[in-house]
Amino acid sequence: MSDKIGVNKRIDAPTGTETVGHEWDGIEELNTPLPRWWLWTFYACIAWAAVYVVLYPAWPLIDKATAGTLGWSSRGDLAKEMSAADMARQGMVERIAVTDIEKLPASPEMMQAAVAGGAAAFKINCVQCHGAGAAGSPGYPNLNDDDWIWGGTLTEIEYTLNHGIRWTADDATRVNYMPAFEGMFQPAQVKALTGHVLSLSGKAKPNAAGAQMFSENCAACHGAAGEGQPEMGAPALNDAIWLFGGTEAEVTQQILKPRHGVMPAWKDRLDPVTIKMLAAYVHSRGGGQKAAPAQPETDVAGDVASTAKAENDG
Numbered sequence: 001m002s003d004k005i006g007v008n009k010r011i012d013a014p015t016g017t018e019t020v021g022h023e024w025d026g027i028e029e030l031n032t033p034l035p036r037w038w039l040w041t042f043y044a045c046i047a048w049a050a051v052y053v054v055l056y057p058a059w060p061l062i063d064k065a066t067a068g069t070l071g072w073s074s075r076g077d078l079a080k081e082m083s084a085a086d087m088a089r090q091g092m093v094e095r096i097a098v099t100d101i102e103k104l105p106a107s108p109e110m111m112q113a114a115v116a117g118g119a120a121a122f123k124i125n126c127v128q129c130h131g132a133g134a135a136g137s138p139g140y141p142n143l144n145d146d147d148w149i150w151g152g153t154l155t156e157i158e159y160t161l162n163h164g165i166r167w168t169a170d171d172a173t174r175v176n177y178m179p180a181f182e183g184m185f186q187p188a189q190v191k192a193l194t195g196h197v198l199s200l201s202g203k204a205k206p207n208a209a210g211a212q213m214f215s216e217n218c219a220a221c222h223g224a225a226g227e228g229q230p231e232m233g234a235p236a237l238n239d240a241i242w243l244f245g246g247t248e249a250e251v252t253q254q255i256l257k258p259r260h261g262v263m264p265a266w267k268d269r270l271d272p273v274t275i276k277m278l279a280a281y282v283h284s285r286g287g288g289q290k291a292a293p294a295q296p297e298t299d300v301a302g303d304v305a306s307t308a309k310a311e312n313d314g
Contacts, residue, residue: 054068092110096114096117101154114280139243146289149233149234150174154288158279176221191252192213193255197214197255201246222237
């Protein structure tokens with residue numbers, strides 16, 4: 001290799017390009033210039049960067065970055081996008097607000113929007129108790145099944161959301177209390193009653209003593225066959241769904257020392273439209289019930305007039 005760089009520069013005959021003067025065992029490097037297009041692209045990038053740092057936030061300072069002459073910020077951009085999205089949704093929200101909740105399913109577009117809005121509200125306000133998938137946990141109802149303690153129509157769910165369950169701050173809250181039977185029955189009677197309750201869902205064999213006790217002490221609320229009564233908030237006992245557990249020990253505990261959950265009333269925390277959308281979401285989870293068809297109104301005045309006319313004709 002040459003001891004002095006650049007001493008052996010020469011023009012390469014085949015290409016006509018000057019060498020850089022490096023040589024190693026006869027190997028030389030051509031001093032090929034950069035392509036013109038690459039140079040102009042590089043210069044354009046430098047110019048663009050210079051303009052950018054003037055127009056937009058660029059240089060970090062102690063407590064903030066340089067603002068830029070345009071005054072742009074990512075937070076401001078986000079606020080504009082959110083405002084635009086809110087305006088786009090506002091029309092649908094207003095339609096949902098003025099529509100009776102039981103009529104929402106008649107409009108798939110409105111129902112879909114209500115369910116989507118309810119899902120967002122559910123993730124903020126309800127997952128803490130009912131879980132992210134609304135599957136619940138012991139003491140917190142599963143909202144994915146068709147077992148409804150207080151009824152599963154849209155109207156009933158909306159009422160429950162508005163007024164809560166055993167929420168003492170709301171005079172219209174849903175209230176039911178199962179009495180504690182501890183000390184009222186003998187251990188053998190409790191065992192027989194527990195066995196009968198489990199037999200209603202096929203988890204134990206029926207027994208006459210338990211059936212008699214159930215008929216005398218429990219059927220008034222839970223129904224003769226354990227079908228439950230949503231009007232009273234009495235849960236069904238003839239299915240495989242248990243709020244506080246369905247083992248013999250858990251059922252016995254609920255008979256002797258019943259537990260009662262509490263759900264807050266949301267009418268003072270959420271606006272009516274959000275509650276309506278929450279009800280639509282819960283109803284859509286899989287077990288929502290349809291409202292009973294409205295009874296035709298009787299024309300009392302017409303009936304009276306017809307009766308009077310018939311009497312006069314007679």
